[in-house]
Structures are given as structure tokens and as C-alpha cells.
Amino acid sequence: MQPLNTPIRNWDGLRVWIIGASSGIGAALATEALQAGARVALSARRAERLQAVAGAHPQALVVPIDILDRDAWGARHAHICAAFGGVDLIIFCAADYRPERSWDVDPVRASQTLETNLGSVYTGLATVLPAMLARGSGGIALVASVAGYFGLPNASVYGPTKAALINLAELLYVDLRPRGLSVYLINPGFVQTPLTAKNEFSMPALQTPAEAARAIRHGISAGRFEIHFPRRFTLAMKLVRWLPYRLRFALIARLVRP
Numbered sequence: 001m002q003p004l005n006t007p008i009r010n011w012d013g014l015r016v017w018i019i020g021a022s023s024g025i026g027a028a029l030a031t032e033a034l035q036a037g038a039r040v041a042l043s044a045r046r047a048e049r050l051q052a053v054a055g056a057h058p059q060a061l062v063v064p065i066d067i068l069d070r071d072a073w074g075a076r077h078a079h080i081c082a083a084f085g086g087v088d089l090i091i092f093c094a095a096d097y098r099p100e101r102s103w104d105v106d107p108v109r110a111s112q113t114l115e116t117n118l119g120s121v122y123t124g125l126a127t128v129l130p131a132m133l134a135r136g137s138g139g140i141a142l143v144a145s146v147a148g149y150f151g152l153p154n155a156s157v158y159g160p161t162k163a164a165l166i167n168l169a170e171l172l173y174v175d176l177r178p179r180g181l182s183v184y185l186i187n188p189g190f191v192q193t194p195l196t197a198k199n200e201f202s203m204p205a206l207q208t209p210a211e212a213a214r215a216i217r218h219g220i221s222a223g224r225f226e227i228h229f230p231r232r233f234t235l236a237m238k239l240v241r242w243l244p245y246r247l248r249f250a251l252i253a254r255l256v257r258p
Contacts, residue, residue, distance in 0.1 A: 003222060003223030003224060004173070004177070004223065004224065004225040005139070005177070005182035005183065005184065005220075005223040005224065005225060006182050006223055007221060007222055007223035008089075008139075008220055008221050008223070009221070010037075011033060011036035011037050011038045011217075011221070012036070012037035012038070013037065013038070013039060014033070014036075014037075014038040014039065014088050014089060015038070015039050015041075015080075015084040015085070015086055015087050015088040015089070016033050016038045016039065016040045016041070016087075016088065016089045016090075016091065017040075017041040017043065017063075017077075017080055017087045017089070017090045017091070017128075018030050018033070018040060018041070018042055018043065018090075018091045018093060019043050019044070019065075019067060019090070019091065019092050019093055019094050019120070019124060020043070020044055020067075020092070020093035020094030020095065020143075021040075021042035021043055021044055021050060021053060021093065022042075022044035022045070022046045022049035022050050022053065023044075023049060023193065023194055024093070024191070024193030024194060024195065024209055025093055025143060025188065025191055025193060025209050025212050025213065025216070026044070026091075026093035026094070026143075027049075027053045027209065028208075028209035028210050028212060028213035029091065029093065029212075029213040029216055029217070030042050030053050030054070030060070031053065031210075031213065032210075032213040032214060032216075032217050033217065034054075034057045034059060034060055036217065037059070038059065039059045039060075039061070039084050040054075040057075040059065040060050040061070041060075041061045041062075041063045041080045041083075041084065041087075042054055042060060042061065042062055042063065043063045043064065043065045043067075043076065044064065044065070044094065045064060045065070045066050045067075046064070047062060047064040050062045050063075050064060061080065061083050061084070063076050063079060063080060067094055067116065067120035067123070067124070068112075068115050068116065068119075068120060070123050073123050073124060073126075073127040074127060077127045077128060081131070086131060086135075087128055087131070087132070087138065088137070088138055088139065089138065089139040089140075089141065089220070090124065090128050090138075090139070090140060090141070091141040091143065091216075092120075092121050092124060092140075092141065092142050092143060093143045094116060094117075094120060095116065095117050095143070095158075095195060096112060096113040096116040096117055096158075096195075097113070097155075097158045097195040097196075097198065098113065098157070098158070098198065099154045099155070099198050099199055099200070100154065100156050100157070101153055101154060101156060102153075102156045104156070105156050105157060109157075110157045113157045113158060113161060114157065114161060117158065117161035117162070117165070118161045118164050118165065118168075121142065121165065121168070125140070125172075128140075129176075132181055133176075133179055133181070136179060136180035136181075137180050137181065138180075138181050138182070139181065139182040139183070139184065139220070140172060140176070140181065140182070140183050140184070141183075141184040141186060141216075141220065142165045142168065142169045142172075142183075142184070142185055142186065143165075143186045143188070144162045144163075144165035144166050144169065144185060144186060144187050145158075145159075145162040145187060145188060146187050146188070146189050146228065146233075146234055146237045147159045147162050148160075148161075148162030148163035148164075148165060148166045148187070149163075149166075149187075149237050149238065149240075149241045150240065150241050150248065152252065153252070153256045154199075154201075154256075165185075166185060166187070169183055169184075169185035169225075170185070173185075173225060182223070183225065184219070184220055184224070184225065184227060185225055185226045185227070186216055186219070186226075186227045186228075187226060187227070187228040187234065188207070188212055188215075188228070188229060189204075189205050189207065189228075189229065189230055189233040189234050189237070190203035190204065190205060190206045190207065190233070191206070191207050191208070191209055191211075191212045192206055192207065192208050192209065193209060204233055205230045205232055205233035207229070207230055211229075211230075212229065215227065215229040215230075
């Protein structure tokens, strides 16, 4: 079977823009792409952390941005295009997460999470898509999560944003693939990051950011649409996703503390 996206056989010189590159998966992915020869623009709020990730790589470009500042996106994109000549692949890694049950949700914090995890992606898409569509090539990668497969307690706001990203990636593929663009949906399991450090429960099949970054790059290189890992965990989550509600709810209730 043919891959759903155009495989990337060679990352040498590939122009990559990573949103959320200051820590976690984004930082590890920036390192992975730079080591593969890509030209990488690293974006997040903390310039000093971005610089630390970029290190001495001559192909790294530090481009700080507050992703919630809609007016900042155009200028940052123009800066990258002036330096690189364009963007071949944009990867949306930025995320906000707070473990909370439904009765703990604060509307102000919820709004911030919604804007960070979902709203900023729409702003970024509106920024990069015109140039990609004009030339008929480019790639969009959305880092969602297996937490978006079905409703899980403790992910009362985070989970729905990731479910929305899964839906968004699917419709983007239908819209953009016929126009020459590639779309990648990235659904990690548990990865050891500052976000998952907030969890107070045991996280099965926990991976390092470096392991996650390798899985993502290999999936993009192969032209996969959905890149999910580690498969020993994500395949089990997919199975639960297809259970009838009665069985699924009973299983989740047994796993979650009241």
C-alpha cells in the first residue's frame, strides 16, 4: 500500500518550523531534525531555552513567539522565510495541560488551554497555508495525543483539545492532500516531559522525548498519516476506543480513582 503522504527521504536542507521547541517533545524533535541536516526554526516564548536547544547548530534559527499573540505570527513567518526562503514543514508541538476532574475546571485556565492547544494552531495554519498552497507543496504536523481517542478523567480540558486536533488533522488531509500538501497526525502515549510530570499516577510505557522524536521523524519520513507510539500502548488504547460505551465506561471506572 502506498503511504498517505509523500515520504521525506532526505532531511538535509529541509526547512522546518517547530512550534513549542523549548522543552519536551518539541525540543527533542528540533535536535533530531537538526542532526538529520534540516534547517530548523525554533519557536516558543522562552528565548533562552530555545537558544540552549539550538546550541551551536548553524542551521538553527531561534524565533521566539507568544503563540497566543495572533499579530506576532505574520512577522515571525516573514522572518523565517527571509532566512530560509520558505517553510517546508511546520510542526505544532506547543501544549498546555493541567490534570483536573470536571468539577475542578477553572474557566480562565480552561480558556488558556483551549487557546494554546487549539486556537494557536488555527492562527498558525492561517499564517503558513497561503504560501504552501501557492507552491503546491509543504507539510503540516499536529501533535495531538492518545488522550484524544476517548474521554479520560483528569484530562477534562486537555483531552477535548486533543480530540479536536485529531478531527482537524483528518479534515485537513482531505482538504490539502489533493493540493499537494502532506498532513501528519501525531498521537503519542506517555512521554516524560514537564507536562506529564504533573501526573500523580503511574504512566504505562513511558517514553523519553528523544524516543518520541525518533518515532515522529521516522513516521514523517515514511509518509504516514497517523504516527502513534509506543505501539504496545497505543494499539491497546485504539482497542478500547472501539469498545461499546457500556464496556468502555466500566473499564475506565475501574482504572480511575473516585
